[in-house]
Amino acid sequence: MYSRNSVPVTVRAADKSDADLLTGLHRKCFTSYWNSDAFSDFFTVSGTYALLASAPEPVAMMVCRLQYEQADIITLCVLPEYQRGGIARMLLKMAMDNAASLGATQMFLDVEDGNTAAVALYQAFGFTQISRRKLYYRQKDGSFTDALVMTCKLA
Ligand SMILES: CC(C)(COP(=O)(O)OP(=O)(O)OC[C@H]1O[C@@H](n2cnc3c(N)ncnc32)[C@H](O)[C@@H]1OP(=O)(O)O)[C@@H](O)C(=O)NCCC(=O)NCCS
Secondary structure, three states: OEEEOOEEEEEEEEOHHHHHHHHHHHHHHOOOOOOHHHHHHHOOOOOEEEEEEEOOOEEEEEEEEEEOOEEEEEEEEEOHHHOOOOHHHHHHHHHHHHHHHOOOOEEEEEEEOOOHHHHHHHHHOOOEEEEEEEEEEEOOOOOEEEEEEEEEEOO
16 A cells, blocks of 8 residues: 555545546646536546545546557546655556556557646656647636647557
């Protein structure tokens, strides 16, 4: 079991019944957050899986989708006060291992250009940028930012 400042961090699979919990975490981690319906909808698509980390209250989550040989990271976030403690590293490793064990050979994700923390995390796991989606994310002020598309082969 992983622990942060001596507090155990446990991880369990999350599902549609956790949509409100996942939304609450997303809201605290992103300026443009998704509502509970969005999270419920994710789980209607087969191959969607999610991880919820608690310490013991929910502190981080990750949603992925696995379709045939392709795995996608839909979202990943760690509450600000729990960041830089290795929780995202742990979730990402679990998600990559899970996808590989189920037959996926490659993982993809979109990340906002300028999100240095997330890009550094993904690069540390071997993800590289393969393309850019111009003006993909809408900001609260109405402006738009690009998404970087990154990918990594799974072992
Ligand atoms: C990106 C995010 C998930 C990282 O979570 P985290 O638990 O803090 O990350 P970890 O502690 O596991 O860090 C693992 C590695 O990622 C990189 N990293 C993480 N945060 C970083 C930061 N602020 N600056 C630079 N590198 C960073 C480092 O390589 C780090 O390894 P190190 O601590 O040995 O240097 C977190 O900052 C977050 O939730 N941000 C807001 C939501 C978001 O942007 N999600 C990503 C959407 S694609």
